[in-house]
Amino acid sequence: MTVLQRLGGAAALALTVAPLGAAAHPSPKVVLVKHADFIRQTTAGAQQYFVRTVTIGKQDLAAIRQSTNYTPDDPDVQFFLGQGGGGKTVGVALFQQINTPHGPLEIGLTFGPDGAVASAVVTTATVETKPWVLEATGTGLMKHFVGMRQGDDTRKALQGVEGQLSGMPQYMAELIATAVGRGLVLYGTLYKESTS
Amino acid sequence: MGLYSLRHTNRSVKLGAILFLLVLGYAYLFAFLMVKTWSGLTPAKVQATYVPAPGMDEMHMATQSHSTTQTLDLGQMPEMQHTVDTNTLIQDSHIHIMIYSIVAALLTLIILGLEWPAWWRDTVIVVAFGTGALDFAGQWLMNFGLGGFAWLTIVSGWGMSLVYLIVLYSTVRAVLPGRSPRSVS
Numbered sequence: 001m002t003v004l005q006r007l008g009g010a011a012a013l014a015l016t017v018a019p020l021g022a023a024a025h026p027s028p029k030v031v032l033v034k035h036a037d038f039i040r041q042t043t044a045g046a047q048q049y050f051v052r053t054v055t056i057g058k059q060d061l062a063a064i065r066q067s068t069n070y071t072p073d074d075p076d077v078q079f080f081l082g083q084g085g086g087g088k089t090v091g092v093a094l095f096q097q098i099n100t101p102h103g104p105l106e107i108g109l110t111f112g113p114d115g116a117v118a119s120a121v122v123t124t125a126t127v128e129t130k131p132w133v134l135e136a137t138g139t140g141l142m143k144h145f146v147g148m149r150q151g152d153d154t155r156k157a158l159q160g161v162e163g164q165l166s167g168m169p170q171y172m173a174e175l176i177a178t179a180v181g182r183g184l185v186l187y188g189t190l191y192k193e194s195t196s
Numbered sequence: 197m198g199l200y201s202l203r204h205t206n207r208s209v210k211l212g213a214i215l216f217l218l219v220l221g222y223a224y225l226f227a228f229l230m231v232k233t234w235s236g237l238t239p240a241k242v243q244a245t246y247v248p249a250p251g252m253d254e255m256h257m258a259t260q261s262h263s264t265t266q267t268l269d270l271g272q273m274p275e276m277q278h279t280v281d282t283n284t285l286i287q288d289s290h291i292h293i294m295i296y297s298i299v300a301a302l303l304t305l306i307i308l309g310l311e312w313p314a315w316w317r318d319t320v321i322v323v324a325f326g327t328g329a330l331d332f333a334g335q336w337l338m339n340f341g342l343g344g345f346a347w348l349t350i351v352s353g354w355g356m357s358l359v360y361l362i363v364l365y366s367t368v369r370a371v372l373p374g375r376s377p378r379s380v381s
Contacts, residue, residue, distance in 0.1 A: 028234045029278050036270040049268040057261040058254070075252050080268065103284050190261060 030130045033108065033123045035080075035095060042110035042119040043082025043091035050081040054190045067150070067185045073097075079191050091118060092191060096183035098175050102128040105175055109145075109183045111191075120145040120180055135169040136161075136176065145180050150188025154181040202309030202370045210371040213306050217364045220299065224360065231353075234278050239346040246280055246338035246346070285339055289332050296328025296356075303363050310366050320359060327355035 039049065054077045056064070065071060080093040093110045103126030112118035120142045125133040144157035154177040165173055202213060231237070235245045280288065303324050307317055334349030 028230065036273040039273075040270055049270055050265050051268045052263050052265040054261055054263040055258070056252075057258045059259055060261045061252070061254070061257065071252060073251060074249055075257070081265075099281050099283050101283050101287055103287075104279075104281065190263075192263075 028127050030125050033121055038108040038123055039080050039093045045084045045090045046082025048083050052079045060189050063189050064185055068182055070182050077186055077190055094183055096179045098179040107179045111187055116147050116149045117145050132168040132172045136165055136173040139164045141173055150184045199308045201311055213367055242346040243343040246335050247343040293332055300324040306363055306367055310370055323355055324359045327352040
């Protein structure tokens, strides 16, 4: 057997393990911060954690639509609660996704006991959007969302980084602000301290 | 007969054909790893990637929201399922279908020189182009909620790989010295 024959045989053998390699190429997401890490890091003092799944009813859906021109894709919205000693809630996290032509972005929001944003972080981007997202968040954009609550205009956060961004990073910043706004509305409309 | 004979052609053409196929195989290995990481290799995982979650069913929606609360172990918290929505699929389709057609066309150029019987040559050319189109047909059908078509995307992937292996094997045989040409129709 010649060297060329052996090379060809080896290549063919190696490629038989990759029969699906040519199928279904998804645009890969990039996890910037894992959900568990975000919840743990932004609910300081929490000793136990809970997940509350709220299934949206007609009244709340109408309220969400009235507050923001947005209809959630999923009727079930999950809130992640961190509770400290005595069962007191120290923080409530939710993950708000927004779709772009370049793949989805996801923003983690944690609300403090006063109902205002205590932490906002981009938790997921895509291979394509990651550099634009990092450029946008590198301006300190996310800290401008801290303290906001339902009814606040999240686009004001963009004024805090005015002149520092252009092109796709600016577009990412606008999408992030939109996602945060939707998260504020979902939290303000759906989250109740006690379950119903 | 074919348009040319790879066996009797210039050495540089043979070299180009072999290197194209080897580098294409190299790319396929990474494509395999990408699919394995971001989509999965079983019909259930492919469905979970491409079939949209059930949307709002306002007809059957309760008037009031209701909630359930469960304890959460952060150490056991599953990572989010990677999903491909319509906008992402449009983006994937516009680039991948074009690349698939270019790869199929380049494979066709090699196939034309392999001195295969006409029926076999035409069959492999059709499969080379068809599997790329069917791969995304399967993805779009899943996007429309028809999860059973995961098999179409998976089988198309197998088909593309099979075409590649057949062309690679035949090309290596054709460029090896000392083999007599086969008769062609």
